[in-house]
Structures are given as structure tokens and as C-alpha cells.
Amino acid sequence: MANIENKTFCLIQITRFGDLIQTLQVAKALKAQRPDIRLVLVARDQFASPLSFLLEKTFDRIYKFDVKTELKKECSYKHLNTYFSKFVEEISEEKIDVSINFSFSKSSNYLHSLIESKYKLGPTQNRQNQIDIFDPWSSLVQSMVMRGPFNPFNIVDIYKKVIGVTPEATKKFELKKKDKITIHPFASHHKKSWPVKKWKEVIIKVLRANTDIEINLVGAPNEVEACKDLLNDPVIDHFKKRINNHVGKTNFEQLFNILKESSHFIGHDSMTGHLAKLAQLPTLTISLGTVRPAETTPYGHYSYSIAPKTKCFPCFPNEKCETLQCHADISYQATSQFINMFINNEEINAKTIKEQINVFHLNGLEILGSEYTNANLFQMKSLTEESVGPKSVMRTLLRILFLYKFSEIEENVAFPKINNETYNVIYGCLEGIQHLYELSEFGKKYSKDILIELAKDNPSLDLIKKLSAKIDEIDNLQALVLQPYPLLTPFVEYFQLAKGNLKGSNLVELSESNYVLFNDYSILTSTLHDLITKILSEHKLKNKPVTGQAKD
Amino acid sequence: MPNEELTNLITDIEQMVNTAGEQFQSDSNLNDESLTTLLIASLIEEEFNG
Known part of the structure; x- marks a missing residue:
């Protein structure tokens, strides 16, 4: 085994607070397993500085850049050029062994290319101005994360896999008796956040049902107005003494301390949820709009999510939506009833949920809870659905196939329980898989x-050109297969990304890589066909109509 | 930041991106200088367009 002692790893995370906290969770796991590795972080100053009280405990050095501040000093290209040239030079002096780009943005790809390192993981923008991704887990991020509803892995587990951290479940923490409940009723995008009036109802109901608790309201300075609106209510006024309004009044360290002194956290998908998990709190996320619970629910034990069953959920940030049906599909009654179970640390499972929450309110939503599988990987499991839909079946199959393909890991997975509608949809996919x-x-x-x-x-040369053209035609035909079979999108997109990153510097090497890739894809699609056939058979077996009558 | 300064900055960046394009055309490879230009252009785009 190669000696990797005293090596320097550089993590590039130049996106927002939430991503930075998730990166920190991965860095902590790496440091726990390999304390000898020197860890450096490259981040934007505006996101890294407020979190420095946490980041500095794990990272040996943090390199921060700030475009706006530099532009205020001198608004010129020349100045920015000198600033970034020096910035990159300074990082490169670290003698980095492995650099890992977790940001998946154009700018981070350029930055990654410029930083000198022996090995690069995650995307880089190569010298031909194309994206290069050679490790399979980063390819999965590029082709699946935030691109649809199919990614089956939590982003923290994916990052761990990119680096090579051995999966270990995070330590179970002790649940505290309900006391101070911290609520962050806002999010960065209106699609991800309920209207204030719905939160009002929830807060009133929860305070009424739990006379022994206080609520901490937290949020950023730009959420102060919305909070005023929330508190401006005669009924809420009645509970004023039990509501501590911290919105816009805390820095991140103070927020973290408030969370540490709380017993539970409730909010939307935002940075505060990830911070609450770092503070070892049970968390409940109301997942709306663009949120993918499997992907971004706070990573750790006792994470719950309430998600709508709306057909268009999850959507994309750039899709306009006038109705926000997914907001309406989660009732405040079911939410407050579930919160009562959650803050009282009751046993939460399908049976107890049905006993305590009115089925009519449960109709439009799904409640999910976190668990670690036998492979120590995080997953969100439905606690309310007896049968799963076609997208969920695909997520399960993607998880099985990609875990085995990338890491030779097999998880113990039960047959997804499906209904007749799902049966028909996935049965229909078999033909598309056959085409692929x-x-x-x-x-x-x-x-x-x-x-x-x-x-x-x-x-x-003529024949080689003709054959190459036929291979190109296959790419187009694969895209055509997706039109009637959109459920197969992640399989085709992953393949096309891998094809764009073929290894080889001449025609022979590229053709060899092409052959290997097509061979992999044949195996993947035939295994997918097998697995779906087994799920369908299992469904038929379990739902076999009873024929004949028992005789006396 | 005054609009005029920003407009000048964007004009400069566009010009440098064109220069990077020319460099790429002649060498078939982006050099560090051109990569830095493209980094700055993409950062400015993210900063002001979100």
C-alpha cells in the first residue's frame, strides 16, 4: 500500500453556507480516520468567515477570496488578475497532493485547474476548455445531483466516497427532553419556504399542545421583516413570553450556541438545519419546491423530513410556479401533529404516525426518517408510504447498481412494495431498457x-469514419429513447457524461475506452432489466388473486 | 459600485476573454493566463447574475 502519511489534501468549496457545512462534515470524517493528513480549504470569504469558528477546528489552513471587496479596492480587470494570480500561487505553494472540487460550478472548475496538485478529484476545466471528471462519484454528482428526482445518495456520503473516507455512521447522540425548540421558518428561495401564515398556525398549535416549551425563532437579517409579519398576530401575542425572537440578531457562532442549547430543530431546507445537525439536534425539515430530501436532508441520526406528494415535486429553481401546489399539499395540521410526536421523542413509525395523525391530513404528504444502512450509508426512508412510486423504485435501483459498480458494496434492500399503477409504469420501462x-x-x-x-x-480511414459516425448516432438514439421513457434519464445522462470523459490520447486508446464503456453499459442495463423483472414478479406473487375456495 | 466602473470592467473582461479565445485558437491549449481570465469572467458572472 502506498504511504500517504503527511499528505496535503485541498478541498475546494466555493458555494454557499449549507454546502460548506456539508463539506465540513466530510472533512471531520476524514480527519477522524486520517489525522495525519493536512487539510486545506478554498472558499469564498463571505461564506467561510462567518463559519470560521467551526472550520478552523478541522482545517489546517483556509484560503479565502472575496471578489466584491477586491472590486471596491480597485474595479479593474488588471487588479483582479493580479489578485487571483497571487491567490492561486499562494495555494499552490502548499505542495498539494490531492485537490478535490466539491463545488461543481464553472468558476470552481477553472480554479481547480489552476491550483497545482498531484491528483485531482472532482471536475476541472481542462486546457481544451472542457470539463474533465474521472472519478465515478463526482460523475454521479455532475449527472444527477440537482438535475432531477433520481439521486439516491445524501451529498455528504457522495463527498465521502469521492475522497475515499470509509463509511461510518455518525455517532448517535442522546435525545434531550423537549425544552427550547428552535425554528427557522424561512429559506433562501420562496419555493422552498412556506408562507408566514402557515408557520403561524403551526407555532400556535405546537405552543398550545406543549405548555412546557419555549420557541426560539432564528433567521438572517434579511428575514427580519418576514418575522415581524409572523409575530404580528393577536393569537401569537398571547404566547409572546414563550417565543424568543433571535431573527437578524445573531452571528453564526451565537446561532450555533442557541442550537446547542435547544432540544429540537424545525425548519426548511437551509444552512441552519445542517448547523443544527452539527450541534447534535434531532431535525425536522419541511421539504418544498426544489428540495430533494434524499440528497440534502441534514446528515445524521434523528433527521426527519415532511415532503409533498405533488407530482411536480421536486422542481428546478428556474421553473416558474404560480400555484405552489407543493406548499398546499403539506397541511399545517399534520405538520403540527407530527411535531408533537417529534419533540416528545416518541417512537416514530408507520403505526404510531397513523395512530396520531388524521389520515385525511396525511393524504398529500410523505414523512421520511433517516437511517444508516448495513453499509453505513445514510438514507431517508418513507415512514408513511406502504407502496412506493416509479421514481422511488428507480432511486432504489440506481443506489443498488451504482454502489456496486463504483464501490462493490451491497446493501440489504427489501423489495420495493409497489401498487398496480407503479407496476404498469416500470413494466413499460422494460422495453426502453431493452433498447438501451x-x-x-x-x-x-x-x-x-x-x-x-x-x-x-x-x-x-473511410470505414473508420463510418463506424465512428455510427457510434455518434448511438448517442442520439439514446436521447430519443428518453422521450417515451423519462424514468431512464439518469442512466442515459450518466453514460453520456462518462462518454464525454473517455480516457485516451489516440484513436486506439479511445476506441478501447469506448468498448469498455459500452460493455459496462450493457451490463448495467441488463442488470437493471433483471432487477425490475424481479420486482414485478414479487409484486405479482404477493398480489396473486385467490382462486378456488377452501373446502370444508 | 458606480455603474460606469462596472461597465468598464465588463468591457475589459470581454476583451480579455476574446484574447483568451485567440490564444486558444493559435496554441490549441489554454495557458494559465487565459484560464485565469476565464476564472475571473465566471466569478464576475456568478457574483452579479447569481
Whole structure:
């Protein structure tokens, strides 16, 4: 085994607070397993500085940049050029062994390319101005995260896999008796956040049902007005003494201390939820709009999420939405009833939820709870749904297939329970999978034919061109398969990304890589076909109509 | 930040991006200087367009 002692790893995370906290969770896991590794972080000053009280405990050095401050000093290209050239030079002096880009943005890709390091993980913008991603887990992020509803992994587990941290469940913490409940009723985007009036109802109901608790309201300075609106209510006024308004009044360290002194956290998908998990709190996330609970629910034990069953959920940030149906589909009655169970640390499972929450209020939502699998990977499991829909089946299958393909890990997974509607949808996908399989078999054949031709003394360039054109045609045909079978999107997008990053510097090497990739894809699609067939058989077996009558 | 200063900055960046494009055309490879230009251009875009 290669000696990796005293190596320097550089993590690039130049996106927002929440991403930075998730990166910190990964860095802490890495440091716990390899304290000898020197860890440096590259981040934006506006996000890293407020969190420095946490980041500095784990990172040996933090390199921060701030475009706006530099522009205030001198608003010129020349100045920015000198500033960034020096910035990159300074980082490169670290003699970095491995640099890892967790930001997945254009600017971070350029920055990653400029930083000198022996090995690069995650995306870089190469010298041909194209994105290079060679590790499989980063490819998964690029092709699936925030691109649809299919990513089955929490982002912290994906980051751990990119670096190579051995999966270990986070330590279980002790649940505190309900006392101070911290609520962050806002989020960075209106799609992710309930209207204030709904929070009013929830807060009133929870305070009425739990006379022994206080509520801490937390939020950023730009949320002060919304908070005023929330508190401006005669009924809320009645509970004034039990509501501590901290909105816009705390820095991050003070916020973290408030969370540490709380017993539970409730909010939307935002940085505060991740901070609450770092403070070892049970968390409840009301997931709305663009939020993907499997991907971004705070990573750790006792994480719950209430998500709508709205068909268009989760959506994309750039999609306009007038109705916000997903906001309406989560009733405040069910939410407050669930909060009562949550803050009283009651046993939460399908049976207790049904006993305590009115089924009519449960109709439009799903409650999910966190668990660690036998492979020590985090997942959100439905606590309310007896059967799962087609997207959920696909997520399960993606998880099985990619975990095995990338890491040779097998999780113990029960057969997804499906209903007849889901049965019909996934049964319909089998034909699409068959098409994808056949296309990859053709891809294998054409790649092999190119290799055979190239091995000849006088290879025909015309034939090689024709074969290459046929391979290109396969890409187009794969995209066409998606039109009637959108559930297969993650499989095609992952393949196309891998194809764009083929290894090889000449025609022979590229054709070999092409052959290997098509072969992988054949195996992937045939295994997917097998797994779906098994799920369908299991469903048929369990739902076999009873024939004949028992005789006396 | 005054609009005029910002407009000048964006004009300068556009010009430098064009220079980077020319450098890429002639060498078939982006050099560090051009990569830094593209880094600055993308950071400015993110900063002002979100």
C-alpha cells in the first residue's frame, strides 16, 4: 500500500453556507480516520468567515477570496488578475497532493485547474476548455445531483466516497427532553419556504399542545421583516413570553450556541438545519419546491423530513410556479401533529404516525426518517408510504447498481412494495431498457470493428469514419429513447457524461475506452432489466388473486 | 459600485476573454493566463447574475 502519511489534501468549496457545512462534515470524517493528513480549504470569504469558528477546528489552513471587496479596492480587470494570480500561487505553494472540487460550478472548475496538485478529484476545466471528471462519484454528482428526482445518495456520503473516507455512521447522540425548540421558518428561495401564515398556525398549535416549551425563532437579517409579519398576530401575542425572537440578531457562532442549547430543530431546507445537525439536534425539515430530501436532508441520526406528494415535486429553481401546489399539499395540521410526536421523542413509525395523525391530513404528504444502512450509508426512508412510486423504485435501483459498480458494496434492500399503477409504469420501462441494451451492444460491435480495422496493415480511414459516425448516432438514439421513457434519464445522462470523459490520447486508446464503456453499459442495463423483472414478479406473487375456495 | 466602473470592467473582461479565445485558437491549449481570465469572467458572472 502506498504511504500517504503527511499528505496535503485541498478541498475546494466555493458555494454557499449549507454546502460548506456539508463539506465540513466530510472533512471531520476524514480527519477522524486520517489525522495525519493536512487539510486545506478554498472558499469564498463571505461564506467561510462567518463559519470560521467551526472550520478552523478541522482545517489546517483556509484560503479565502472575496471578489466584491477586491472590486471596491480597485474595479479593474488588471487588479483582479493580479489578485487571483497571487491567490492561486499562494495555494499552490502548499505542495498539494490531492485537490478535490466539491463545488461543481464553472468558476470552481477553472480554479481547480489552476491550483497545482498531484491528483485531482472532482471536475476541472481542462486546457481544451472542457470539463474533465474521472472519478465515478463526482460523475454521479455532475449527472444527477440537482438535475432531477433520481439521486439516491445524501451529498455528504457522495463527498465521502469521492475522497475515499470509509463509511461510518455518525455517532448517535442522546435525545434531550423537549425544552427550547428552535425554528427557522424561512429559506433562501420562496419555493422552498412556506408562507408566514402557515408557520403561524403551526407555532400556535405546537405552543398550545406543549405548555412546557419555549420557541426560539432564528433567521438572517434579511428575514427580519418576514418575522415581524409572523409575530404580528393577536393569537401569537398571547404566547409572546414563550417565543424568543433571535431573527437578524445573531452571528453564526451565537446561532450555533442557541442550537446547542435547544432540544429540537424545525425548519426548511437551509444552512441552519445542517448547523443544527452539527450541534447534535434531532431535525425536522419541511421539504418544498426544489428540495430533494434524499440528497440534502441534514446528515445524521434523528433527521426527519415532511415532503409533498405533488407530482411536480421536486422542481428546478428556474421553473416558474404560480400555484405552489407543493406548499398546499403539506397541511399545517399534520405538520403540527407530527411535531408533537417529534419533540416528545416518541417512537416514530408507520403505526404510531397513523395512530396520531388524521389520515385525511396525511393524504398529500410523505414523512421520511433517516437511517444508516448495513453499509453505513445514510438514507431517508418513507415512514408513511406502504407502496412506493416509479421514481422511488428507480432511486432504489440506481443506489443498488451504482454502489456496486463504483464501490462493490451491497446493501440489504427489501423489495420495493409497489401498487398496480407503479407496476404498469416500470413494466413499460422494460422495453426502453431493452433498447438501451441493444444500442450498447451495437456500440461494442462498432468500437471492436474500429479496433480490428486499426490493427490492419492498411486500415481504411473511410470505414473508420463510418463506424465512428455510427457510434455518434448511438448517442442520439439514446436521447430519443428518453422521450417515451423519462424514468431512464439518469442512466442515459450518466453514460453520456462518462462518454464525454473517455480516457485516451489516440484513436486506439479511445476506441478501447469506448468498448469498455459500452460493455459496462450493457451490463448495467441488463442488470437493471433483471432487477425490475424481479420486482414485478414479487409484486405479482404477493398480489396473486385467490382462486378456488377452501373446502370444508 | 458606480455603474460606469462596472461597465468598464465588463468591457475589459470581454476583451480579455476574446484574447483568451485567440490564444486558444493559435496554441490549441489554454495557458494559465487565459484560464485565469476565464476564472475571473465566471466569478464576475456568478457574483452579479447569481
